[in-house]
Amino acid sequence: MNSDILNKNKIRVILSLLFALMLAGMISVSVSNEVYAASEITSIEDRIRSVDTGGLSADQFKVEPKSVGFPPFAAPKLKAKDYSKIMGVSSRSIVWVVAQMHLFFAAFVLAVPLFVLVIEWIGAKSGDERYDDMAHECMKISMTAFSITAIFGGLLAFALFILYPQFMGYMMNVFNTQVLVYALLFFAESFFLYLYYYSWYAYRWGNKKWVHLTLGLMLNVVGTTILLLANAWVTFMMAPTGVDDAGAVTGGIWEIMRGPLWNPINLHRFIANIAFGGAVIGAYAAYKFLSATDLKARAHYDWMGYTANFIAILAFLPLPFAGYWLMAEIYAYSQQMGITAMGGILAWLFIVQAVLIGTILLAGNYYLWSGMSRTKGSERYTWMIKYIAMVLVTCFLIWVTPHTLILSASEMKLLGGSHHHLLGPLGIMPAKNIAVNLMLIFTFLSFQLYRRSDKEITVGWAGFGNALMVSIYVVAIVNVIFAGVYYGYFTNTVYKVGSSVAQVVSTLVVIIAGVVIDTYMFKGAKKLPSEWGKVSNRAQYALFALPVAFTWLMALMGYVRSSVRTNWHVYTVMKDNSPDNYIPAIGFAGNMMTIVTVLFLIFVLFIFWVASLSDTKQPKPDFLTGDK
Amino acid sequence: MNLSIRKVQSGAVLFNVLLFSFSLTLVFTLVANLLPQVEGEAPVEVEIDLSAMTMDGFVSLGESIFSGKGTCTLCHNNMGRAPDILQLNMVATSTERMADERYKGAAASVEDYMRESMLDPSLYVVKGFGQKGSNDTVSPMPTANKAPILLTDVEMDAVIAFMQAKDGNDVTVALPEGLPEKSAEEQAGASAVAAVQGPAETAEEALGKFTCTACHAVAGSESMVGPELNAVGNRLDKDKIRESILNPEAVIAEGFDAGMMPADFAKKMTISELDMVTEYLLNQKGGQ
Numbered sequence: 021m022n023s024d025i026l027n028k029n030k031i032r033v034i035l036s037l038l039f040a041l042m043l044a045g046m047i048s049v050s051v052s053n054e055v056y057a058a059s060e061i062t063s064i065e066d067r068i069r070s071v072d073t074g075g076l077s078a079d080q081f082k083v084e085p086k087s088v089g090f091p092p093f094a095a096p097k098l099k100a101k102d103y104s105k106i107m108g109v110s111s112r113s114i115v116w117v118v119a120q121m122h123l124f125f126a127a128f129v130l131a132v133p134l135f136v137l138v139i140e141w142i143g144a145k146s147g148d149e150r151y152d153d154m155a156h157e158c159m160k161i162s163m164t165a166f167s168i169t170a171i172f173g174g175l176l177a178f179a180l181f182i183l184y185p186q187f188m189g190y191m192m193n194v195f196n197t198q199v200l201v202y203a204l205l206f207f208a209e210s211f212f213l214y215l216y217y218y219s220w221y222a223y224r225w226g227n228k229k230w231v232h233l234t235l236g237l238m239l240n241v242v243g244t245t246i247l248l249l250a251n252a253w254v255t256f257m258m259a260p261t262g263v264d265d266a267g268a269v270t271g272g273i274w275e276i277m278r279g280p281l282w283n284p285i286n287l288h289r290f291i292a293n294i295a296f297g298g299a300v301i302g303a304y305a306a307y308k309f310l311s312a313t314d315l316k317a318r319a320h321y322d323w324m325g326y327t328a329n330f331i332a333i334l335a336f337l338p339l340p341f342a343g344y345w346l347m348a349e350i351y352a353y354s355q356q357m358g359i360t361a362m363g364g365i366l367a368w369l370f371i372v373q374a375v376l377i378g379t380i381l382l383a384g385n386y387y388l389w390s391g392m393s394r395t396k397g398s399e400r401y402t403w404m405i406k407y408i409a410m411v412l413v414t415c416f417l418i419w420v421t422p423h424t425l426i427l428s429a430s431e432m433k434l435l436g437g438s439h440h441h442l443l444g445p446l447g448i449m450p451a452k453n454i455a456v457n458l459m460l461i462f463t464f465l466s467f468q469l470y471r472r473s474d475k476e477i478t479v480g481w482a483g484f485g486n487a488l489m490v491s492i493y494v495v496a497i498v499n500v501i502f503a504g505v506y507y508g509y510f511t512n513t514v515y516k517v518g519s520s521v522a523q524v525v526s527t528l529v530v531i532i533a534g535v536v537i538d539t540y541m542f543k544g545a546k547k548l549p550s551e552w553g554k555v556s557n558r559a560q561y562a563l564f565a566l567p568v569a570f571t572w573l574m575a576l577m578g579y580v581r582s583s584v585r586t587n588w589h590v591y592t593v594m595k596d597n598s599p600d601n602y603i604p605a606i607g608f609a610g611n612m613m614t615i616v617t618v619l620f621l622i623f624v625l626f627i628f629w630v631a632s633l634s635d636t637k638q639p640k641p642d643f644l645t646g647d648k
Numbered sequence: 649m650n651l652s653i654r655k656v657q658s659g660a661v662l663f664n665v666l667l668f669s670f671s672l673t674l675v676f677t678l679v680a681n682l683l684p685q686v687e688g689e690a691p692v693e694v695e696i697d698l699s700a701m702t703m704d705g706f707v708s709l710g711e712s713i714f715s716g717k718g719t720c721t722l723c724h725n726n727m728g729r730a731p732d733i734l735q736l737n738m739v740a741t742s743t744e745r746m747a748d749e750r751y752k753g754a755a756a757s758v759e760d761y762m763r764e765s766m767l768d769p770s771l772y773v774v775k776g777f778g779q780k781g782s783n784d785t786v787s788p789m790p791t792a793n794k795a796p797i798l799l800t801d802v803e804m805d806a807v808i809a810f811m812q813a814k815d816g817n818d819v820t821v822a823l824p825e826g827l828p829e830k831s832a833e834e835q836a837g838a839s840a841v842a843a844v845q846g847p848a849e850t851a852e853e854a855l856g857k858f859t860c861t862a863c864h865a866v867a868g869s870e871s872m873v874g875p876e877l878n879a880v881g882n883r884l885d886k887d888k889i890r891e892s893i894l895n896p897e898a899v900i901a902e903g904f905d906a907g908m909m910p911a912d913f914a915k916k917m918t919i920s921e922l923d924m925v926t927e928y929l930l931n932q933k934g935g936q
Contacts, residue, residue, distance in 0.1 A: 587690030603688030610680025
């Protein structure tokens with residue numbers, strides 16, 4: 021117990037030091053900019069001349085410094101020699117690895133308290149202590165992850181300041197005091213995190229539980245605010261607002277933050293973080309399940325794994341729609357940027373994305389089907405599994421079908437053209453939209469069947485409810501296929517894009533209607549016996565496939581999001597003239613993604629091990645108990 | 649005893665989990681490495697000597713800007729994202745557009761119209777290609793002399809010359825004199841990079857400069873217009889490769905037509921560029 025407290029104290033000390041270090045670094049850069057400005061430049065005109073403006077006067081910038089409260093500062097124009105390098109290693113690769121590690125852990129530690137709060141609330145409302153125990157166990161894992169997040173955050177800050185000092189100087193100047201608010205929020209986050217975790221059992225019952233839930237809420241408010249502030253930096257780099265063509269600040273901080281891509285990224289990351297966090301917790305439960313030696317522990321971790329998987333898949337289902345909104349906003353902001361992502365050099369990696377999402381959906385479905393063995397009530401539905409599997413596999417194959425393949429002249433001659441007769445129609449977006457939407461609909465069907473497996477519905481309108489649900493499925497599936505085929509192949513491009521909205525709506529209607537109808541139908545339903553822990557070990561590996569694919573997917577989409585800026589640090593405002601200003605080939609990027617994924621997995625397994633260690637008590641040795 | 653069993657089991661679980669997770673990661677890596685490997689190069693800053701520029705050279709410059717720095721081909725292609733102006737006779741098309749009642753510009757000549765369409769693309773939006781919700785009154789095309797494209801006036805003139813010359817029309821644009829003028833963005837303080845190409849320093853650069861990848865599948869390209877070159881080192885020796893570049897009509901690959909490949913590389917390529925490209929192609933032995 022004492023050593024446990026000692027370890028926790030050590031972690032706290034390290035964390036405090038790191039935050040202090042980060043804060044000091046940020047303040048010093050911010051201050052150094054000001055000191056530099058004050059000592060070297062005495063007027064706005066001088067400031068403008070301090071960056072190479074091509075000999076233009078201050079008037080030609082058309083900036084009204086007084087209106088925004090601080091002077092304009094154009095983005096620096098850098099040459100290749102202005103970039104630092106450490107021991108010949110690519111600066112981009114260093115930042116790539118460190119930033120990605122920080123983002124993985126940040127996503128995890130910001131997401132876990134979100135669903136932990138909901139789980140705790142369910143436990144408080146229902147009186148089922150399993151929920152409360154699970155919520156606490158999730159937070160225990162999150163605590164170690166929090167330290168690792170801070171370590172990588174500190175490393176990232178150092179890497180950026182050392183390797184890209186001018187860029188960071190410019191960004192600090194643009195975001196100004198927001199940077200300090202951002203740093204101070206870490207203190208608030210730590211404050212509520214420690215209070216929330218360590219007061220768990222002190223505030224467990226009665227009114228004190230509501231105090232505890234309020235602490236959790238505050239933790240999430242701060243955490244989500246940190247997410248939104250960090251996103252503002254990313255979206256400013258992609259679609260800058262509040263600055264003029266030369267990068268000089270012309271608007272207030274709110275204008276700078278509220279770029280066209282800010283809210284789409286906020287929503288996308290918020291949902292994706294929950295799915296990612298749920299998947300990692302699911303892997304923890306699977307790890308504990310496989311390591312468990314008694315049935316009670318297996319039952320507990322089986323239930324925990326199921327709940328975590330439920331969270332991950334539920335958050336994952338609306339994610340494509342958030343992604344769709346993000347891409348639509350990217351196209352609206354700059355068609356060129358949109359095409360670079362979807363139809364240009366980066367288009368090929370959407371094949372990899374299809375493989376990853378396909379893996380997630382297949383693993384999620386497999387886990388649900390395996391889990392149906394927990395209850396005998398599932399026998400009513402098992403006949404459907406093979407058909408669902410067939411649809412999923414067929415759709416997956418269509419989704420990964422490329423539009424073009426590299427062929428030799430003789431192969432082209434054999435085919436009678438550069439496109440295989442199947443690749444032509446199956447490789448284009450309408451076919452893929454049909455496949456994706458059907459995969460989502462059928463995944464929801466698996467989920468719905470699983471939820472119904474241990475219930476016998478007793479409401480009088482059960483027949484009507486089932487008929488309604490089947491009708492909704494049929495209409496939605498027909499609509500998804502019809503919209504995709506008719507508008508995708510027999511009308512022009514404008515309708516092709518528009519039809520995907522109808523498909524998305526059909527899928528959403530199935531999901532929402534399914535949840536609503538089942539909620540009412542399950543009222544007073546007879547609960548059939550189900551045995552937690554009665555699931556195959558093989559099913560647990562599906563719970564590992566999810567975070568592995570999620571992690572790789574996050575790395576992949578981060579690469580796309582970052583690459584659409586092409587050779588710009590801040591799109592259209594600050595050019596990237598570093599030796600790494602090209603978009604790397606997908607093979608190289610894939611190797612980088614594997615490196616960060618493997619690193620993350622190793623750290624995650626370390627976290628699982630540490631969490632297990634805190635449950636382990638060494639028995640008192642014989643020589644101390646006096647036994648011979 | 650129980651503890652030791654648990655330890656053994658935990659070790660086995662850890663090993664299995666790691667093995668499974670790493671194997672899955674490797675599958676994803678493999679898929680990424682099996683796909684065509686294309687790098688998105690940033691425009692290379694090269695000084696050009698405009699005093700020695702001929703009209704043919706100026707048209708070629710326009711063509712390279714069109715597919716390079718200008719990023720025009722990103723949208724203006726046969727994918728339906730924007731009018732396929734490479735297939736249209738843009739002199740005739742411009743005349744028709746200027747007479748259209750939807751035209752809001754003030755151009756008096758085709759040359760002016762083309763320049764105007766780069767500087768203010770919304771003055772005439774082709775039906776079906778306007779920004780969503782704008783009823784074809786706002787063009788999604790970026791302004792050519794602003795970021796991220798940053799074409800200079802000379803570079804825009806070169807593109808106009810290419811647009812006029814590609815269909816055999818007279819080129820009305822005057823040859824530039826002296827150094828290129830600065831674009832509006834350059835004047836505003838942002839850096840601009842001329843993507844005009846001088847002697848290539850690497851084989852890949854030369855392949856890009858002479859637009860080999862536009863027709864041949866090589867160096868990440870998957871074009872099928874000309875013979876695939878990813879494994880040309882298995883089919884041809886050094887002399888044959890040199891001959892194919894310098895005199896492409898000498899041997900026509902099976903399944904392809906004569907007269908497709910430019911026959912003037914002997915005049916355009918430097919000796920070192922020819923050597924680099926030949927050596928590069930000789931080493932292309934994979935994929936077949």
